[in-house]
Amino acid sequence: MERVKPRTLSGFMELLPAQQAKMERMLQVLRETYSLYGFAPLDTPVIESAEVLLAKGGGETEKQIYRFTKGDSDLALRFDLTVPLAKFVAANYGQLAFPFRRYQIGKVYRGERAQRGRFREFYQADIDIIGDGALDVINEAEIPAIIYRTFTALGLKGFCIRVNNRKILNGFFAILGLTDRAADVMHAIDRLDKIGAENVAAILIDSVGLTQAQADEILRFITVPGGSAEKLQYLAQYRGRNEVFDTGLDELTAVAGCLPAFGVPEDHFRIDLTIARGLDYYTGTVYETTMTAHPEIGSICSGGRYDNLAEYYTDKKLPGVGISIGVTRLFYVLQEQNMLSEAVVSAPADAMVLPMTEDIAFAIEAATALRDAGIRTQLYCEKKKFKARIGYADKLGVPYVLFIGEDEIRDGVVAVKDMATGVQTTCTLPEAAALIRTGLAVRGSGCVIAE
């Protein structure tokens, strides 16, 4: 027979079982944490009508979109989870209760140029809160709490939620009389991290045409040092000069003020006036989250407040706030940095039952009893030598092996071996289940990320 080389397309992540177990754990933590905040799971199709998906135009991603025809239909694969959300809310407006809080964890597709660490198929894990006409600022204040709990539940310790408010920037530019050049100014300060203050000042003066004084004031403004209290106090000096600025400052004050009640520690939060997050979509609070030890990775969770989710589909005003985690890229980065815990059980089973006799009825009963007790159990009956059987359990990393020989069958007991310590215990089935459960509880307490 002629054979085809089995290969997976480049830019598509396909993990071996032990790594996939960690990815599943991450996805489960995301589902559970998002659910704790009252978000409903949503599942939209991967394929949409191209007309619907590209109603807004794909922007920078348009070239990357997987678009094709099937019969008469012009189709495309979703490139994010926001456009499908907008479609869903507009299409089902009458049947939803607002604010509508949904999470969606799913694969999206972008045919980017293939390179290390860039993916063409990747998971996004999004939450959004959509209001009908209005949405209280408390929803913006709650987002840092969700980010904090999510990454803490994953096991990440060194991270910082950086927050800004677009109204403050827009109001500030208006105060300086720079509203018509706001986009250029924003573009320049967005690069502060990469090129430094001096180069930003040079661009502001030479390219954007600002005076030295204006450039100085902007740089002083966005780089003002101190904690949240100091920054809010500094910003207060501009109060009363522009309505948009004042509203933005009120919102930022509300967001920062709610953090203690939401349980977000001060050292995991920072007001960062340099964050802009693109030029037009976001209108209020914006968020970025960076890993303290790896600022070079950039933001691992971003989002913000917007005024109009679905304007391409409906005349209903649907303001919202949302964040997105690029799960596939995050997983890749954690893997690269050796930050995925080795302590997490990544074996497909907690226990393996190895019958040592021809008669396997008791071995089957033992496996069934363990499964009834909620223990993930594999029954291994292949006709192999003892060494090969143990080698198999070892290769999978199964933490407990149960041997069942003639003596055990006669006495109605099992010999349980803890594969980590080598300790072997002969006991009844309920005792074995209890022993394994206790051992797993200790191992299972670890998080998927280890710093």
Next chain:
Amino acid sequence: MERVKPRTLSGFMELLPAQQAKMERMLQVLRETYSLYGFAPLDTPVIESAEVLLAKGGGETEKQIYRFTKGDSDLALRFDLTVPLAKFVAANYGQLAFPFRRYQIGKVYRGERAQRGRFREFYQADIDIIGDGALDVINEAEIPAIIYRTFTALGLKGFCIRVNNRKILNGFFAILGLTDRAADVMHAIDRLDKIGAENVAAILIDSVGLTQAQADEILRFITVPGGSAEKLQYLAQYRGRNEVFDTGLDELTAVAGCLPAFGVPEDHFRIDLTIARGLDYYTGTVYETTMTAHPEIGSICSGGRYDNLAEYYTDKKLPGVGISIGVTRLFYVLQEQNMLSEAVVSAPADAMVLPMTEDIAFAIEAATALRDAGIRTQLYCEKKKFKARIGYADKLGVPYVLFIGEDEIRDGVVAVKDMATGVQTTCTLPEAAALIRTGLAVRGSGCVIAE
């Protein structure tokens, strides 16, 4: 602004939140049950190289496949989870431990003619056990246990796992001297359920060219009445006349014999000699599962034993056994039959915190405390009238609402209303958490399917 009508393609299931909650529950039960049997989760790309995906040829589904080009690449969307598994195992052979047990729950794509109850994007939930060169029959015997536990965990009671062995059919045809006409005979008996015994006999005689005696023997054989013991005894009369038949009978005897130890009740299992499941892929035990009250729906979980998973990719012999549940279709059918439980909590939150004052700090603390206790909590602070707020909680079906007014803030307590009974209790936060948890434990014990 010109607007695009927001619509979802026909043949693509997109559920509203309350229904999606039930779907998520089903998927979670499948993940957990499959995991109990030591299957590792696998996640392969939705897009594959067309050359790889269609190595075997798409067969009947070839026309239905979503195939397109992107740049120079000839791509296709997966139409099942078996071909990607074959690719994965062939590509990663050296890094896997065999038997390799994997489950995969994911969307697959078939551009079928759109009609009610037919889906172009649908979830399959597959398990397979792949051996390296050989695979013990115990793996075939374990499959009914997995099917039984899975549907029982979902809440289905009236279902029957029907099992046959292809070697018995092939051996029997050989005994009758009909090996060269086996495919035609199989095709005729496969229609027994639909057209009845008389018409099958007519086809066997008129079209296939069998004698009356041969047709009679075949029909007597496949419709022999009785339980497993009687059927196995009936089959035993053919022993010693054909090696393949004898092997098949040994295997079927082993599968039926293991059921008690695996905990599968006799009334949920039936040997059904009419099951063929296609003509060439399966080589041993084959499975179908039908709902007792709805035989018209056909099989809701099918599969079987095969000899060569990945022959199009590798010369390694990889025998296996697997089953598949078409989750999207099953969900659709259960919905149509009103078999999805209304008792399951389908609200996105277990509790809603409603602050009745301007100062919401204590309300935020209350929500945070409930979330710390693992209770899915929504904080509702929109500026609406009381009636609208309660109406919102009602519309979502949130089981508990916590009111926090001036009195509660002063006394450090909350007023918890059970929305089902209307009973309101004023208590501390830990007491509220305990009260809600107890109430949820009662509700949560229900399964997603209710008969």
